[in-house]
Structure formats: C-alpha cells, structure tokens
Amino acid sequence: MLHIVACIKQVPDTKIIKMNPKTNTMDRASAPAILNPYDAHAVEEAVRLKKKYGGTVSVLTMGPPPAVKAIKKCIELGADEGYMISDRAFAGADTLATSYALTKALEKIAKHQPIDLVICGKMTIDGDTGQVGPGIARRLNIPPLTGVKKVVEINKEKGYAIVQRKLEDGYEVVKSTLPCLFTVEKEINDISFAPLPNMIKAARYQPTIWTADDLENVDRKQLGLKGSPTIVSKVWAPPKPEGGQLLEGTAQEQVNKLLSIIFEKKELFQ
Amino acid sequence: MNFDDYRGIWVYLEVKDGKIAPVSLELLGAGRKLADKRGTELAGVLIGSNVKPLASTAFVYGADVVYVYDDPIFEHYRTEPYMRALHDCCQKHKPEVLLYGATPTGKDLASAIATDLPTGLTADTTMLDIEEDTGLLLASRPAFGGNIMATILCKKYRPQMATVRPKVMKALSPQPNRTGKIVEEHISLREEEMRTKVLEVVRETTKKVRIDEADIVVAGGKGMGSKEGFQLIHQLADALGGAVGASRDVVEAGWIDHHHQVGQTGVTVTPKIYFAIGISGAIQHVVGMQNSELIIAINKDPNAPIFQSCHYGIVGDALEIVPLLIERIKEELPNIKTASKLKEEIHHA
Numbered sequence: 157m158l159h160i161v162a163c164i165k166q167v168p169d170t171k172i173i174k175m176n177p178k179t180n181t182m183d184r185a186s187a188p189a190i191l192n193p194y195d196a197h198a199v200e201e202a203v204r205l206k207k208k209y210g211g212t213v214s215v216l217t218m219g220p221p222p223a224v225k226a227i228k229k230c231i232e233l234g235a236d237e238g239y240m241i242s243d244r245a246f247a248g249a250d251t252l253a254t255s256y257a258l259t260k261a262l263e264k265i266a267k268h269q270p271i272d273l274v275i276c277g278k279m280t281i282d283g284d285t286g287q288v289g290p291g292i293a294r295r296l297n298i299p300p301l302t303g304v305k306k307v308v309e310i311n312k313e314k315g316y317a318i319v320q321r322k323l324e325d326g327y328e329v330v331k332s333t334l335p336c337l338f339t340v341e342k343e344i345n346d347i348s349f350a351p352l353p354n355m356i357k358a359a360r361y362q363p364t365i366w367t368a369d370d371l372e373n374v375d376r377k378q379l380g381l382k383g384s385p386t387i388v389s390k391v392w393a394p395p396k397p398e399g400g401q402l403l404e405g406t407a408q409e410q411v412n413k414l415l416s417i418i419f420e421k422k423e424l425f426q
Numbered sequence: 427m428n429f430d431d432y433r434g435i436w437v438y439l440e441v442k443d444g445k446i447a448p449v450s451l452e453l454l455g456a457g458r459k460l461a462d463k464r465g466t467e468l469a470g471v472l473i474g475s476n477v478k479p480l481a482s483t484a485f486v487y488g489a490d491v492v493y494v495y496d497d498p499i500f501e502h503y504r505t506e507p508y509m510r511a512l513h514d515c516c517q518k519h520k521p522e523v524l525l526y527g528a529t530p531t532g533k534d535l536a537s538a539i540a541t542d543l544p545t546g547l548t549a550d551t552t553m554l555d556i557e558e559d560t561g562l563l564l565a566s567r568p569a570f571g572g573n574i575m576a577t578i579l580c581k582k583y584r585p586q587m588a589t590v591r592p593k594v595m596k597a598l599s600p601q602p603n604r605t606g607k608i609v610e611e612h613i614s615l616r617e618e619e620m621r622t623k624v625l626e627v628v629r630e631t632t633k634k635v636r637i638d639e640a641d642i643v644v645a646g647g648k649g650m651g652s653k654e655g656f657q658l659i660h661q662l663a664d665a666l667g668g669a670v671g672a673s674r675d676v677v678e679a680g681w682i683d684h685h686h687q688v689g690q691t692g693v694t695v696t697p698k699i700y701f702a703i704g705i706s707g708a709i710q711h712v713v714g715m716q717n718s719e720l721i722i723a724i725n726k727d728p729n730a731p732i733f734q735s736c737h738y739g740i741v742g743d744a745l746e747i748v749p750l751l752i753e754r755i756k757e758e759l760p761n762i763k764t765a766s767k768l769k770e771e772i773h774h775a
C-alpha cells in the first residue's frame with residue numbers, strides 16, 4: 157500500500173490576467189483562481205498509481221483560506237485526503253521558505269502514515285520557478301526526480317521506483333530508491349473526467365487545516381518573508397513591442413514584397 | 427556570514443554530448459562582464475567523467491579559473507553526486523555569485539544546492555547586472571506567464587545564485603590563445619551510496635533540423651485550421667530548408683509533437699528568420715521567439731497581437747498566402763543559388 161502526497165498550489169489564471177496600465181501591477185481580480193495545471197497532472201498520476209498499486213493519496217497546499225477550493229478540485233480528481241497550511245507567518249515566502257513550511261507539514265502527515273512518494277508539478281504558472289519540488293526533496297533528504305514524463309514501475313517491497321525523465325533532446329530511464337520525490341511534466345497523463353461520487357464527496361469535503369503553531373519543531377525564522385533570502389525589489393511591465401510594418405497590396409504583391417525581404421538574407425540561401 | 431570572504435563570479439559549466447553546453451558559454455560571456463565590473467575573477471566549475479580537457483574551452487570563452495571534478499561516478503548527471511561536488515566547491519572557495527543555465531539539469535542542481543547552503547536562487551533570469559561597490563546581483567526575470575518582469579535581490583546570503591535562460595546572453599567571440607588556471611578537486615563518493623542510477627539514455631532525434639539550432643523556423647498556429655492545413659507549414663519549411671515550430675495549442679491538438687513547441691513551456695529560439703503563421707501572438711508564445719533577427723507574421727485578423735511582435739506582417743488568409751509563397755520560393759530560389767554560385771566562381775577565377 158502506497159502513501160502518495162501531491163503538493164498543489166492555487167494560482168491566478170495567468171492566461172487571462174489583466175495588467176493595470178497605470179500602476180503596472182496585476183489586477184488579480186481579473187483572473188479566476190485555478191488549480192495550478194501541472195499540479196492537476198501530479199494528482200492525476202498519484203490517483204493512477206493508487207489504482208495500480210493500492211494505497212492512499214493525500215494532497216497538501218500552503219495558501220490563504222480560499223485555496224480550499226483547489227483542494228476540493230483534487231478530491232474531484234480522486235484524492236482521498238486534503239491538508240492545508242495557512243497562517244500569516246507563511247506570507248511572503250520565497251521558494252526556500254515555501255519548501256521549508258511544506259516539509260514541516262509533510263513530516264507531520266508522515267507521523268500519521270509514512271510517505272512513500274511525494275509528487276509535485278514541474279512548476280507553477282505564477283511564480284513559475286520550479287524550485288519548490290527539489291527543495292522539499294533536499295529537506296526530506298530523499299532523491300528528487302525532476303521532469304518525470306512516465307512512471308515505469310513502483311515496487312514498494314523492494315523499495316524502488318523507475319521513471320522516465322525528460323531531457324532537452326530525449327529522455328533517460330532512472331531507478332531510484334523509495335521514498336523519493338517526482339516533479340511531473342504535463343505529458344505524463346491526460347486528466348480523467350471526475351466521476352459523480354467524487355464530485356459529491358468534494359462538495360462536502362473539509363480539509364485538515366494547520367497553522368504554524370500546529371506544526372512541530374518549527375524554526376519561525378525560516379518561515380515566510382523572514383525566512384526568504386530572495387526579495388522582489390521591483391516589478392514592471394515588459395516593454396511593449398513597437399509593432400511591425402504591414403505589407404500592402406494584393407496577395408500576390410504581398411508575397412513578392414515578402415520574398416524580397418527574405419532574400420535579403422542571402423547567406424541563408426547559398 | 428562575512429561577505430568579504432566571498433569572491434569571484436562563477437558559472438556552472440554544463441556538459442552536453444562531450445562538450446560544454448552553449449548556454450554555459452553564454453554565461454561565461456555574461457559572467458565576464460560582471461567580473462570586470464566588480465574587479466574580480468571569473469571561474470567555471472566543471473563536473474563530469476573525462477571532462478578535464480574541456481577546461482581549455484572555458485578559458486577561450488572568458489574564464490580565468492576552472493575547478494574540475496573528474497571522476498567516473500559523474501558519467502551521467504545525477505542530483506546527488508553533482509550536488510555534493512558543487513557544494514564542496516562552494517564551501518572551499520566561496521564565490522560571490524554562481525550562475526547556472528536554466529536547463530533541466532541546471533535548474534535541478536541549482537535548486538538542490540540553494541536548499542543545502544542555504545541561499546537565495548533567482549529562476550529563469552533574462553537580465554543580469556551587479557552593483558560595482560556592494561557586489562549585489564540584480565537578476566531580472568519574467569513571471570506570471572511573461573505578464574510582468576521582476577528584479578530579484580539576495581541581500582543577506584552568499585553566494586547569490588541565479589539560473590539564466592538559454593539564448594538570452596551572448597557568448598564572447600573565442601580567443602584561441604587565452605588560457606587560465608586549472609584547479610583539480612576531489613570528493614570521495616562511492617557508487618554503492620548513490621540512491622539513483624541512470625539505466626538508459628534515449629535520444630529522440632526524429633526532428634530533421636533541430637528547431638533551436640535552425641537559421642529559419644517556420645511556425646504555425648491554430649489558424650492553419652486542421653492537421654492537413656498544418657502540412658503547409660512543413661512544405662514551407664522544406665522549401666526554405668528550415669525547421670518547423672508550433673504554438674502550444676497546435677501541440678495540444680495533436681497536429682505535431684511537443685518538441686516543436688515554441689514559447690514559455692516549449693523551446694526558446696533565436697533564428698535569423700522566424701515565421702509566425704496563424705499564431706495569435708500570446709505572450710507565452712512571444713517570449714520564446716522575440717529575440718529572432720527577423721520576425722514575419724501572417725494572420726487574417728489585423729488586430730492580432732502578433733503584429734505587435736513582428737518586423738513585417740501580412741494580413742490575409744494563410745491557406746491562400748502560404749501556397750503562393752511556396753510556389754514563388756520554388757521559382758526564385760534556384761536563381762539565387764545560381765547567382766551566388768556564379769559570384770563565387772568569378773571570385774575564385
């Protein structure tokens with residue numbers, strides 16, 4: 157029986173977020189909060205592994221109270237339990253402080269039931285650093301397997317996992333001891349439709365919520381803004397490109413003009 | 427922590443196919459500027475099996491010193507042994523700044539080291555500067571899907587670390603006679619203690635021309651209408667001898683595989699000519715191609731954002747324009763080739 161924990165984050169949908177042109181800040185209200193798309197694949201994979209090998213899937217998030225909605229989404233996807241850590245003390249965390257707080261929560265979860273596998277998304281679509289997963293692995297002192305695109309085998313009795321890790325020009329097959337941590341690519345699976353019983357369970361579900369005081373052996377200096385070595389000092393809108401010159405005329409004329417522009421780069425066509 | 431103990435700008439030298447990866451050479455170029463401004467030395471850290479001879483390349487591209495960890499245990503990249511080596515090097519020689527390519531390997535390694543040291547790590551940097559007097563690194567990066575840029579500082583910890591996007595910084599032109607100092611380092615690691623093993627490495631080289639190395643990239647979007655319509659993109663690329671690129675929506679529709687995706691979650695390309703055909707020009711796409719030398723957009727919507735990010739644009743139906751373009755290229759290209767050949771012959775005669 158495997159115990160898999162997926163770490164998930166609620167994020168603004170950056171595809172439709174609007175910028176306030178006067179203040180150069182993001183208008184967060186313009187974008188609905190969604191489950192980070194990579195994390196949906198992390199949960200989906202955890203649920204598939206549970207179906208194959210047996211076990212439980214827990215999800216963990218750090219975030220403000222409305223992030224409960226993201227946990228409910230994971231219950232719809234088939235997760236069994238949801239945990240949330242939420243406290244002002246966590247606010248302003250960079251990736252180092254985020255991985256610290258999440259690790260403390262994982263240690264507490266593991267006290268109830270030891271963890272065999274932690275699955276994270278490859279990255280979020282807001283901070284999009286991809287640094288939190290490997291950070292958690294270091295803190296738990298378990299091997300990080302980043303960029304997993306396929307799980308080949310998990311063998312709890314013999315204590316190993318075999319996965320395919322995506323590389324720039326292909327992939328590698330890696331064997332690791334258990335427990336370990338994966339960060340997953342989107343191509344690892346297709347999200348299944350949530351069956352009705354899951355939707356009903358999700359609607360009623362209330363996750364376990366912990367504050368900083370509920371976690372054990374916490375060094376407060378390592379939490380939130382205080383525990384964050386990086387500081388966001390300045391934020392600005394990327395310069396708007398000036399825009400190109402449109403070629404005029406009939407289709408044939410446009411194509412001819414384009415051709416003469418392309419062929420100016422003679423060296424490419426010799 | 428006494429900041430005066432931390433000196434020098436370092437670059438982690440990633441090894442790929444037995445060579446120093448292009449991104450690491452770009453970082454030596456960027457690192458050289460920082461080191462000169464700060465009046466300090468530029469060092470590279472080289473970890474691998476039989477990699478010592480590569481140090482000379484690093485000198486030619488700007489490094490003053492190269493620290494080498496050469497051991498069979500480093501044959502394949504694995505977090506554990508690489509992290510132990512680089513961590514060892516940082517503790518012994520204390521750099522002020524340490525830069526990595528924002529590649530799968532560079533990001534994996536940097537995240538692990540940042541946690542262990544501990545120190546701050548800026549992700550996916552696209553602009554770098556340093557304060558001359560304090561040595562504070564100003565690392566700027568896009569976030570929120572490219573909607574904003576942010577400058578990240580690490581004031582209280584050393585080394586200051588950042589991963590830097592490939593193809594953004596410029597490598598120096600090589601100086602073949604330039605040399606430097608090699609410092610050989612050792613760390614005792616035993617294979618039996620390693621918790622991961624690489625069983626197999628599979629290269630997927632089905633792509634005809636590697637898209638991130640091609641001089642011409644012809645990219646198509648959802649505006650091509652269908653998988654059949656998208657064939658026109660292949661035909662145009664063939665006619666020009668270029669590589670095929672795609673938007674994410676095209677990849678998701680299954681018209682082409684992920685290796686061809688250009689953008690934030692695909693590859694970054696900087697070809698001499700980039701065609702964006704039937705691509706709307708979402709910011710996540712544009713960040714992957716905006717540094718191309720010449721960008722040409724074809725879109726039927728005159729208000730498509732792509733026209734803000736191109737040099738030349740044609741407002742029109744791609745399904746009409748592209749076949750015309752292919753036809754004309756096939757007519758003209760042989761003339762250009764003969765002309766340049768003639769010129770060459772005259773030149774030689």
Ligand SMILES: Cc1cc2nc3c(=O)[nH]c(=O)nc-3n(C[C@H](O)[C@H](O)[C@H](O)COP(=O)(O)OP(=O)(O)OC[C@H]3O[C@@H](n4cnc5c(N)ncnc54)[C@H](O)[C@@H]3O)c2cc1C
Pocket residue numbers: 162163164165192194195198216217218219249250251252254258275276277278279280282283284285286287288289386388546547548549567569570576578
């Ligand atoms: C503009 C801007 C720029 C930033 N740049 C940096 C930077 O360069 N370096 C830095 O250290 N910090 C940076 N931060 C802070 C960073 O965004 C936060 O630390 C954030 O909490 C986690 O980082 P991420 O979103 O990049 O996560 P990632 O590392 O991209 O997330 C990877 C995975 O970790 C898990 N995960 C991440 N966050 C949570 C969570 N809250 N709860 C549960 N699981 C989670 C998920 O599985 C996720 O898929 C930046 C913040 C802003 C606003």
Ligand SMILES: Cc1cc2nc3c(=O)[nH]c(=O)nc-3n(C[C@H](O)[C@H](O)[C@H](O)COP(=O)(O)OP(=O)(O)OC[C@H]3O[C@@H](n4cnc5c(N)ncnc54)[C@H](O)[C@@H]3O)c2cc1C
Pocket residue numbers: 170171281571646647648649650651672673674675676687688689690691692693703704705706707708709710711714724725726727730742743744745
């Ligand atoms: C976190 C995140 C990461 C992302 N990463 C990427 C990425 O790496 N790469 C990427 O590309 N996208 C990425 N996206 C998606 C991106 O936001 C866009 O959705 C995507 O680029 C749109 O693809 P498209 O331009 O092909 O399609 P559409 O936006 O549907 O545009 C189609 C265009 O074709 C035009 N058109 C239609 N018919 C014709 C015709 N007959 N002739 C000429 N023009 C025609 C239309 O006017 C329109 O402009 C990402 C999104 C998010 C949120």
